[in-house]
Amino acid sequence: MNAETPYLAENTAAMDKMMADMDVKPTGDIDADFTAMMVPHHQGAIDMAVAYLRYGKNPQLRRVAQEIVVEQQQEIAAMRLALGQPLPPSTPSPTQPMPAPTADSTAAHHHPADHAAAPASPAPASR
Numbered sequence: 001m002n003a004e005t006p007y008l009a010e011n012t013a014a015m016d017k018m019m020a021d022m023d024v025k026p027t028g029d030i031d032a033d034f035t036a037m038m039v040p041h042h043q044g045a046i047d048m049a050v051a052y053l054r055y056g057k058n059p060q061l062r063r064v065a066q067e068i069v070v071e072q073q074q075e076i077a078a079m080r081l082a083l084g085q086p087l088p089p090s091t092p093s094p095t096q097p098m099p100a101p102t103a104d105s106t107a108a109h110h111h112p113a114d115h116a117a118a119p120a121s122p123a124p125a126s127r
Contacts, residue, residue: 010051018044035079042072 021040026033049065049072056062077087 004055007051007055010054011048014044014047014051017047031083035083035085038079039076042076046072 018040022037024033024036046069049068052065053062056065080087
């Protein structure tokens, strides 16, 4: 397995989820429709940045990814607040790369980061 395979799988999953979640049926409320499409778009950026933070090593890119997480979360909050929608729960994001596999790692041993909570996608708003 290529060292990049887990990252690519997470990134692809984030993009697939983003595209599916952005497929919103218009409601006739431009503000709500815009927010319903933009929140998953921003969440997709967060999920891709989190995947990079799990595996990426470049210090400059890691800072950019951390900024993406913070800024996109703030923009999601601002959009939801503008419409009086509840904010998504706050969850920690990983800030350290995944450790390199060791000779004693087996399928039975899991790293705590394997189960780290990624930022949750906000539930669609009901009107």
